[in-house]
Amino acid sequence: MVQYLVSKCGLSPAAAAKAAPRFAHLDSASRPDAALAFLRSQGLTRAQVREVVSWKPELLLSDVDATLDPKFRAVRALGLGRADVARLFALYPPALTYGIHTNLLPRVLFWIDFLGSAKLLMKWLAKTWLLRYSVDALLRNLSTLRSLGVQQSRITTTVRMQPTLITQTPARFQKLVGRVEACGVPPSSGMYMWAFFALHNVSEGSFRAKKAAVVGAAGCTEEEFDAMFRRAPCLVFVPAALLRRKVEFLMAEAGCDATHIVTNPVLLTLSLGKRMAPRCRVVEALRSRGVGIGKKANLGSVMRYPEDKFVERYVLRYKEEVPELLELYPPRLCKGSSQTR
Structure with missing residues (x-):
């Protein structure tokens, strides 16, 4: 044999x-x-x-x-x-x-219905064995979210991004709900499921390390960090050491104070090497040539501009007066611009 x-x-x-x-x-x-x-x-x-x-x-x-x-x-x-x-x-x-009617069809039907297509079920089956989980357990976890008042559309959108959000045991699921609650994210918030998604992927120890990095570098309180997380949950996907470097850069080079960073946490999700530092160099070059572009404290806002808007307003507009701009912000960084002149 x-x-x-x-x-x-x-x-x-x-x-x-x-x-x-x-x-x-x-x-x-x-x-x-x-x-x-x-x-x-x-x-x-x-x-x-x-x-x-x-x-x-x-x-x-x-x-x-x-x-x-x-x-x-x-x-x-x-x-x-x-x-x-x-x-x-x-x-x-x-x-x-x-069993066909006890497990096979109920599980396949659940995921096709929830994900929206058999194609997406196949995509996720290639990554994780979704069909191993009983429909009753999945429905209990979904019921927990609904009972908190989370909108179904928000649940569906987030779970389609990562179905394993609802494949946890009820005990682990409740623990995750508790972590989101501890950060002060209300279930009615549009950020609730994003916070849920973030904490599902970031351990408690890692979360504490990232909080400590930001609090230490910015001089803010832990409560202020929680407020930052509520506004931009994805910031916890950034490594702790990089979060510290970003805070230090924003305060030392971009002229942002702690309050500006706390109220604009999305800044910490932006690339330091590909976005923040190059844009800072562009603004400094313009200022050194006497181009009036606002106070230094506004650099924090400049970092958040959509790529097209930044390129049009700060690079292409002044490239004749300040030709080095295209070196400071090379074409690979300008590819999102609607103009190529």
């Missing part, structure tokens, strides 16, 4: 040797042959068959008519094409062991 699993199914010799004892009772290979023939008839490639058999070799002992065929038919009946059905079972082989 080892040779059979290697030659027919593509398993490695080691994997085949480990699986072979499960077939010791067979007098012939007729049942495995039938299962393999069926899987291939459904469009599974050799690589996909290997994935399925590697996960659970006993699937080769399944009765085609009673077990395998009904599952393929059931998923196709949802409107998925032959290739998509083959890919679904290859991406998540455990689905071949599910």
Whole structure:
């Protein structure tokens, strides 16, 4: 049977040797042959068959008519094409062991409905085994958010970005809800789900380190950092050391005080090397040539300008008077401009 699993199914010799004892009772290979023939008839490639058999070799002992065929038919009946059905079972082989009406169809239908398409389900199945989670557990987590008053549209938008937001155990999910609440983000806020998303991806220890970096560099309070997080949750995706450097740059080079940074936390999400520093050099060059562009404290606002607006207003407008602007803010940084003159 080892040779059979290697030659027919593509398993490695080691994997085949480990699986072979499960077939010791067979007098012939007729049942495995039938299962393999069926899987291939459904469009599974050799690589996909290997994935399925590697996960659970006993699937080769399944009765085609009673077990395998009904599952393929059931998923196709949802409107998925032959290739998509083959890919679904290859991406998540455990689905071949599910009861059709108890687990398989409810889980597939839930995710197609929530994500909006079978295509998106396939995209996420390639990254994580979404179908392993019971629909009841997923609905409990969604119910928790709805009971807090979070708008369904906001839940849907964020979960489509990262479905694993709702695949946590109820206990871990409640803990995450508590972390968002501790930061003072109200469920009615448009930022609630973004805060939820951010804290799902940033550990408590990492969050504390980033808070300490900003508080230490800006001299603000922890409460002010929480206020910054409420306005721009994505700032916690920036490494702590880089957050500190950005605060120091804004205060030393851009002339921003702590209050300006606290009330404009989106500044800390901007690239230091590709946006803040080059724009600061442009403004300094203009000022050194006597071009009136406002007070230094306004540099914080200049950093936030959309790319087109900044290029048009500060680079292209003055490139004849200050030709070095195109060196300070090279074309690769100006590619978003509507003009190329």
